[in-house]
Amino acid sequence: MTQKFLPDLVSALREAGLRDGMTLSFHHHLRNGDFVANMVLEAAAKIGVKGLTIAMSSLFPIHKAMIPHIESGLIAALDTDYMSGPLAQAVSRGILEKPVVFRSHGGRPRAIGEGSLKIDIAIVAAPCVDRYGNINGTQGPSACGSLGYILPDVDHAQKVLAVTDFVSEAALTRVSIPHNRVDHVVVVDRIGDPAGIVSGSISLTRDPLALAIARNAQAVIRASGLLRNGFNYQTGAGGASLAASLFLREDMRRLGLKGGFLLGGITKYMVEMLEEGLFENIFDVQCFDLSSVHSMRDNPRHQEISADTYANPKQKSCCVDFLDAVLLGASEVDTGFNVNVLTDSNGMIIGGSGGHNDAAAGAKLTIIVAPLIRARLPIVVERCTTITTPGRTVDALVTERGVAVNPRRADLIDRLKEAKIPVCSIEELRETALRITGVPKAPARTGKVVGVVEYRDGTIVDKVYGV
Amino acid sequence: MKAFRTMLFMPGNNPGMLASADSLGADSVILDIEDAVAKSEKDAARILVRHSLTDLRPQGVMCVVRINGLETPFWRDDVAAAVAGRADVVLLPKCERPDDLREISACIDAASGGGDGIRLMALVESSRGIENVSAIAASGGRLAGMLLGAEDLTAEMGARRTPEGAEIAYARGRMLMACKACGIAAVDTPFPFVTDMEGLAKDAACAAQFGFSGKALISPHHVHAVKEAFMPTEAQIAWAARVMDTAKAAERDGKGAVSLDGMMIDLPIIKRAERILQMAE
Numbered sequence: 045m046t047q048k049f050l051p052d053l054v055s056a057l058r059e060a061g062l063r064d065g066m067t068l069s070f071h072h073h074l075r076n077g078d079f080v081a082n083m084v085l086e087a088a089a090k091i092g093v094k095g096l097t098i099a100m101s102s103l104f105p106i107h108k109a110m111i112p113h114i115e116s117g118l119i120a121a122l123d124t125d126y127m128s129g130p131l132a133q134a135v136s137r138g139i140l141e142k143p144v145v146f147r148s149h150g151g152r153p154r155a156i157g158e159g160s161l162k163i164d165i166a167i168v169a170a171p172c173v174d175r176y177g178n179i180n181g182t183q184g185p186s187a188c189g190s191l192g193y194i195l196p197d198v199d200h201a202q203k204v205l206a207v208t209d210f211v212s213e214a215a216l217t218r219v220s221i222p223h224n225r226v227d228h229v230v231v232v233d234r235i236g237d238p239a240g241i242v243s244g245s246i247s248l249t250r251d252p253l254a255l256a257i258a259r260n261a262q263a264v265i266r267a268s269g270l271l272r273n274g275f276n277y278q279t280g281a282g283g284a285s286l287a288a289s290l291f292l293r294e295d296m297r298r299l300g301l302k303g304g305f306l307l308g309g310i311t312k313y314m315v316e317m318l319e320e321g322l323f324e325n326i327f328d329v330q331c332f333d334l335s336s337v338h339s340m341r342d343n344p345r346h347q348e349i350s351a352d353t354y355a356n357p358k359q360k361s362c363c364v365d366f367l368d369a370v371l372l373g374a375s376e377v378d379t380g381f382n383v384n385v386l387t388d389s390n391g392m393i394i395g396g397s398g399g400h401n402d403a404a405a406g407a408k409l410t411i412i413v414a415p416l417i418r419a420r421l422p423i424v425v426e427r428c429t430t431i432t433t434p435g436r437t438v439d440a441l442v443t444e445r446g447v448a449v450n451p452r453r454a455d456l457i458d459r460l461k462e463a464k465i466p467v468c469s470i471e472e473l474r475e476t477a478l479r480i481t482g483v484p485k486a487p488a489r490t491g492k493v494v495g496v497v498e499y500r501d502g503t504i505v506d507k508v509y510g511v
Numbered sequence: 512m513k514a515f516r517t518m519l520f521m522p523g524n525n526p527g528m529l530a531s532a533d534s535l536g537a538d539s540v541i542l543d544i545e546d547a548v549a550k551s552e553k554d555a556a557r558i559l560v561r562h563s564l565t566d567l568r569p570q571g572v573m574c575v576v577r578i579n580g581l582e583t584p585f586w587r588d589d590v591a592a593a594v595a596g597r598a599d600v601v602l603l604p605k606c607e608r609p610d611d612l613r614e615i616s617a618c619i620d621a622a623s624g625g626g627d628g629i630r631l632m633a634l635v636e637s638s639r640g641i642e643n644v645s646a647i648a649a650s651g652g653r654l655a656g657m658l659l660g661a662e663d664l665t666a667e668m669g670a671r672r673t674p675e676g677a678e679i680a681y682a683r684g685r686m687l688m689a690c691k692a693c694g695i696a697a698v699d700t701p702f703p704f705v706t707d708m709e710g711l712a713k714d715a716a717c718a719a720q721f722g723f724s725g726k727a728l729i730s731p732h733h734v735h736a737v738k739e740a741f742m743p744t745e746a747q748i749a750w751a752a753r754v755m756d757t758a759k760a761a762e763r764d765g766k767g768a769v770s771l772d773g774m775m776i777d778l779p780i781i782k783r784a785e786r787i788l789q790m791a792e
Contacts, residue, residue: 252535252731259536259735417530444534480530480567 048177049229053087053207056228057165060203062088065095065120066164069156069201071194072102072126073169073181073330077240080169080207082109083232089118097121099161101152101193101351102398105129106240114139123161125149126396135494136393138510144495146386146432146508149329150355150362150402151500153196157358160502166201168194168226169235170208174216177206177223181331181348182341184210186236189310189331189340191220195350203227209235218341220348242333246281246311248290253415254283256444260465261371261413262291264440264447267463268409268456270368271295277323278307278364278403279371281332284413288371289313296322307354307363308370308399310336310346318346327363329354329399355402357500364399364406372400374414374441376428379470381435381450383412384428386497389421390487391511393495397432402500404437409456416443421484422477424448424470429487431506432497441470448473487511513789514538514573514599515656515696516725517737522547523556523576526563533569535731536738541575544589545604553585557592564596575600575632581611587618594622598629600655605663606633607640609650616653629653632698636660637667641682644689656696658727659686662703672703674710676717687721696724705730715740743787751784751791758784 050056062068068088070081081100088096094117098110101124108130113119123145127135135144147155155161168191172183181191186209198204198221206221206229249255261284265271277292279285290313296303303323306314310328312335318326319339326346331337339346355364364370375394376384383404388394404410414423423443439456441448448470449457460467488511495508519537521528523544532540542563548556564574576598578589582605593601603615612631619629631653635644641664648657661679662672670678679700690697699718702711715737718726726737743751754771758781761769769776 250732253531255732256534256536444531 046227048223048226049231051230053084053230053232054090056205056230057084057087057091059228060165060205062091062093062165064093066093067097067099067162069163069166069194069197070098070100071169071191071197072100072104073188073191073193074186074236074241076104076106077186077237078104078106078169079234079236080167081107084167084207085110085113085118089113089116094118095120097123099123099163101125101149102396103127103129103131107131111139123147124396125152126398128394132393136391136511138490138492138494140494143493143508146396146495146497148355148397148401148500149193149351149399150357150364151498151502153351153356154358154500154502155498156196156200157352157356163197163201165203165205166194166197168198168204168206168221170206170229171235172210172212172216173206173208173229174212174214176215177226177229178216178219179206179208179221179226180216180218181220182218182337183212183216184208186210186234186238186241187337188241189337190328190348192329192349192354193351195221196352196356198225205230207232207235209233242331242337246286246333248313249283249287251283253444255287257284257413257415257442258287259291260444260447261288261411261442262295263463263465264411264442264460265292265369265409266295267459267465268369269459270409271299271301273302275301275303276305276307276366276368277303277370278367278407280373281309281311282373285371285373286311286313288413289317293317293322304366305363307367308403312336315339315346318343327354355399355406355500357402357405362406364403367403367407369409369411370403370407371411371413372404372433374412374423376425377412377414377423377438377441377470378425378428378435379474381438381441381470382428382431383433383435383438384430386432387430387508389429389484391429391489391509393508397497401433401437404433405500410437410439412438412441414441414443416445416473416477417481420481422474422481424474424477430497430508434499434505441473443473445476446473513792515698516741516790517734518575518658518698518725518727519731519734520547520577520701520727520729523560524548524552526559529559529563530567532563533572536734537572537728537731538725539573539575540569541577541602541727543577544585544592545577545579553579557588561592561596564598573599575602577602577604577634580605581614590615590618591622594619594627594629597627600630600632602632602634602658604634604660605637605640606635606647607637608643609646612647612650612652612654619653630655632656632658634658634660635686636663638664641685644686645692648689648693648695654695656698656724657686657690658698659683659700661700674702674704674707674714676714683721687723691722697722699723699726701727701729702733703729705732708736711736712740741790743791747787748791751787754780754784755788
């Protein structure tokens with residue numbers, strides 16, 4: 045047996061065999077409170093290696109600390125499902141020679157599993173480790189709940205290094221990553237800032253327009269015929285998406301329904317529906333607030349799942365395939381129903397697919413919820429600046445000013461008409477917006493490709509250009 | 512009549528809200544140049560309201576402009592803006608006498624040259640106004656309806672405003688009867704306790720039960736609860752449909768009086784059924 049606990053990150057990285065050109069993987073459950081990636085890269089800089097690829101499931105503003113490491117040559121490439129903040133802006137401005145590979149939350153474990161994303165050292169930001177090296181995410185001062193996104197990395201990496209700030213003397217009874225998968229553990233003062241890891245509570249929006257969108261979205265779900273016992277559902281934690289769960293809850297109570305599972309990023313509003321008996325299970329790949337962390341810790345019907353189980357299209361099945369409906373956001377939707385969640389209207393990187401194109405592909409009903417006009421710009425464009433989710437997987441766009449249904453879904457159009465929900469074409473929605481905003485100027489972009497967008501199945505669906 | 516069901520007030524000097532006026536689910540929007548707008552902002556609000564009606568006119572909703580009262584130096588300019596914007600309705604606050612409406616109507620005529628189709632609503636919010644509601648309701652012409660303003664009224668009365676609304680029961684009843692007698696819309700006062708959704712539901716249900724045409728609203732969060740209160744139940748809709756079917760069959764067969772479930776179907780019953788079906792559309 046190797047020595048499990050090592051005194052510091054430098055010795056642990058050396059022990060793991062860190063050398064030039066390796067790929068280090070990280071996960072984003074500590075979100076914008078993550079100290080681990082930055083600490084590990086500091087240690088790697090001390091060792092003096094160059095040309096690393098950083099494969100992190102998502103990158104947040106706190107990871108701006110990677111910018112000097114890119115400039116020094118320590119980091120040569122990034123591979124991620126989402127990035128926002130100063131690092132994303134630096135990438136848009138061309139800081140990296142190699143284009144960033146943007147994947148989805150399901151595409152990443154697929155790439156890891158098939159070997160196209162080969163991980164040398166997987167680093168686990170571990171909220172709780174016992175003295176044997178078992179890990180979970182629900183205990184300790186930096187508890188974040190699910191560790192789902194790093195589980196495929198742990199399964200396939202050459203070495204696994206856990207970084208923790210809490211060691212349990214007692215053996216863990218709830219284990220996310222067993223000790224036999226963990227090569228080394230390093231104990232540090234703090235792995236993260238709890239305020240940035242999970243929100244104490246995510247508030248529901250009071251914005252009347254977001255509520256109008258949410259109400260319209262739930263009306264579409266109601267009319268679709270999918271809302272029945274066993275209904276499986278995913279929604280986001282943002283304004284209209286989250287608010288729609290309130291209206292879903294009202295409908296389920298009124299109709300006396302019991303759903304199957306809730307999926308994806310989990311909030312207290314989903315936990316409340318589970319506890320009220322409106323759903324059988326929560327399958328949790330990421331917790332967004334403390335209520336969901338506590339629920340996953342205490343309620344056996346609230347289960348942690350890996351990114352493989354969540355959305356890997358090459359598995360025998362994955363949870364997104366069982367979804368009845370999903371609500372997703374967008375920064376742009378084009379008249380072919382393609383969706384952009386990666387760049388803003390100026391072409392600057394502001395996000396990424398995350399689970400967007402996975403859930404859209406799997407769900408029987410994919411609804412994009414978005415205001416028709418955002419920051420004085422129409423949400424519907426002729427062609428998305430960047431395509432992250434293909435229009436063939438999107439069924440409807442719901443805005444505060446109307447619902448447009450993909451012409452591929454004539455059955456859904458009929459159902460909405462039957463329910464007296466006004467349906468318009470996506471071109472009509474665009475015209476409505478343009479009447480208010482006028483035609484915006486096209487953004488300026490450089491010729492340099494700063495990113496490639498890989499669809500969940502591995503095909504390249506678009507390129508991201510520098511700005 | 513459905514346009515009076517939910518009438519949402521919006522500050523006339525808030526471009527963001529005016530741009531979303533037709534997205535909030537209300538049947539009417541009341542673009543307010545009176546109480547929601549500071550004296551120093553009246554000009555700007557007037558211009559904004561006019562442009563929002565001409566350039567970004569809310570679709571599928573009735574557009575009402577609340578002008579400033581006759582006691583102010585602003586109302587003539589407000590009327591001119593409402594006419595230029597082709598408002599559907601001008602709402603006159605602090606209306607106390609039929610002459611108040613005639614004065615506004617003459618001003619609209621002068622501004623538009625007549626034939627403009629603009630209607631009037633009287634906002635009755637004083638004890639004198641309440642005592643004169645019958646005369647106001649009977650003033651005819653452009654008058655389409657009356658709205659009760661309970662905040663100013665109860666302040667003048669020295670009454671305490673409560674969610675239950677016992678203090679405005681008389682005013683509600685008196686205004687309602689005056690409107691019904693003249694066949695114009697009777698619109699209930701807004702519910703002022705913005706976050707009390709339970710109180711709102713009860714208050715709106717009470718207004719619907721009394722027979723008000725609808726209710727004014729001061730928050731977009733109130734729209735759906737009030738709509739729901741004024742929406743007939745499925746049982747009521749089914750009953751109304753059966754009444755209409757029975758009445759039509761009787762007419763076709765040349766029968767006079769007919770009965771349904773042991774109840775005589777006569778004109779008042781048919782009118783009630785028609786109203787239910789109209790509200791359910």
